[in-house]
Amino acid sequence: MATAFLSTANSFLPSPLSSSTSSSCSSSSSLAPASVYLNNQNVKRRPTLCKAFNESPPPSRALNKRGFSLCFISSLVLAAGNGCSNANAAILEADDDEELLEKVKRDRKKRLERQGVISSSDREKGYLQDLVYKLSKIGQAIDNNDLSAASTVLGGSTDTDWVKNANLAFSKLSSSPEEKTQVETFNSSLASLISSVTKNDVESSKVAFVVSASAFEKWTTLTGLVGQLKGL
Template sequence: MATNILSTANPFLLPSSSSSPSSSPSLSSATLTHVHHHIKCSVKRQLTLCKAVNQTALPTLTKRDLSISFFTSFVLSLAGKGCLDANAAILEADDDLELLEKVKKDRKKRLEKQGVISSSTKETGYLQDVVYKLSEVGQAIENNDLSTAGSVFGRGKDTDWVQKANIALNKLSSSPEEKSEADTFSSSIASLISSVSQKDVESSKLAFVSSASAFEKWTSLTGLVAQLKGL
């Protein structure tokens, strides 16, 4: 083991001249001076290199440099915020205009609808008769008295009040939703008449609920619900 340690030792630590096996190895003054000088130069070169790297990687910033950088960032942030505020204001103005246009259109439609309803007193009377007739049919079906319900319909779908009801619904329906409910009422009342004529209590009840619901929805859409009694 001792042989291995000695064989890997730094050569400049060994004396230059051979020594006898019986004498202890010693270092001369010149050798010590050389080693000391070598270590000192090595340390000095490392310190110089570290200083150069630090000076290159981390430039010195003065207070004036920091102030200019902060002021520039602040101005840019204000400019960006101003652009965002301006864009937001434009979008908000567009939304307001669209909302105003929609309100105007809706108001115009309501006024037109009110004008049509006001000039359609005859059709309004037809619809008021529907409310009364449906009330009679509903009471009769609730009592399982389909004979009385059948007498209200008279000639079935050709009875006078049923035909007038369909005429009024078609005339006063303007929007797709109103027309859809008018069609639902027409088909439901036809099913109700058929069920009553066949003495089918359960089917009559279902058809009556469908007819009454469609009529009520239609009057709500058209604004006639407030003008008809019994709803």
Template sequence: MALHFLPTAHPSSLPSSSLSLATQTYVYHPISGSMKRQSTLCKAVNQPAIHPPILTKRGLSISFLTTFVFSFAGEGANAAILEADDDEELLEKVKRDRKKRLERQTVIKSSTKETGYLQDLVYKLSEVGKAIENNDLPTAASVFGNGTDADWVQKANIALNKLSASPEEKTEVDTFNSSIASLISSVAKNDVESSKLAFVSSASAFEKWTSLTGLIVQLKGL
């Protein structure tokens, strides 16, 4: 008959990765009449395993959406700043343009004599155009009189130079002067085709100049 005693445990001798119990059992053997010790090592407790976080499709979607929203918000803020700068720059440009127009209107209103010169130019060009259209170059030549030295041509040139402010306006004045000189020369040579081309060039340059200066609404016959 074997008798079993309470086991003794030695946990300090076990590795840290798990908690094991070393048990000792004493067994009596009636035949030999002695007690024999029997040791058994039992693993009692295991440390819980550490599992990595589980990533689900829903979690990934939420993370991506959050990143996208903050990124979009940042870009939106930057765009708003740029738009505000653009608006301010545009507003300043509008103010400058308006100031220039007011100044130009003031100069034009005070230049009644020069405006009269230009109105006479419109009438004279109209007469020349009708004569050239009818192939009547002698009549066109009579309108020019002394050519580029004609009084109305000289006065028109004075008005054009005085009322021109921007580089574009001055360019059109130069084009007009060159074209009117060519027109006078073609008429004097009785060259109908060249006269027609030079007249169109002169009239176009003058009309564009009046559009740039705003005088197109004040001059009659354009």
């Protein structure tokens, strides 16, 4: 069994190996034929290898076309991506412009409506003009430390006609939260002013008057009445 296995294994060994093995046991003079044999084998193999290399098939055109198609499609995808980004940016910008335009239209509409209300409010503007005159006289009196004169104009309470009429005008012509806030500030400061004048407190009267006059001035600016009332 072992002999048969060895003989079978030897049949798979190449002949140069067997020649080399036998030559290793022979004298040195027998090496020359082996070298010649090996050189001849190398010479025979070189043309074979070159021929195999030269005869190797070039890259198929189908593969080249496929690669070109992939590159082309990739470039289109990238270009489409950039196009989508630019398109989205353009859409957002258009939306912003449209929103801004709508805001401008709304503001213009409100301004025209306000102008219409003011134009048809001659009586209310008369009340406000009287308020300007009253505040001017009160301010002069307080500036001169004449609180008795200021008290005569104020009337001693917020129930006087000119204060009630002023609040009627405020109610009709105030629309925004900012305007209503200034009205509240004016009324609370006016109440403090009357109290300070009654107590003959000059410094507190001056402070309360400045706050009241400032709130009224801001209100006329917000409503657009600042140029329609004399003395402001």
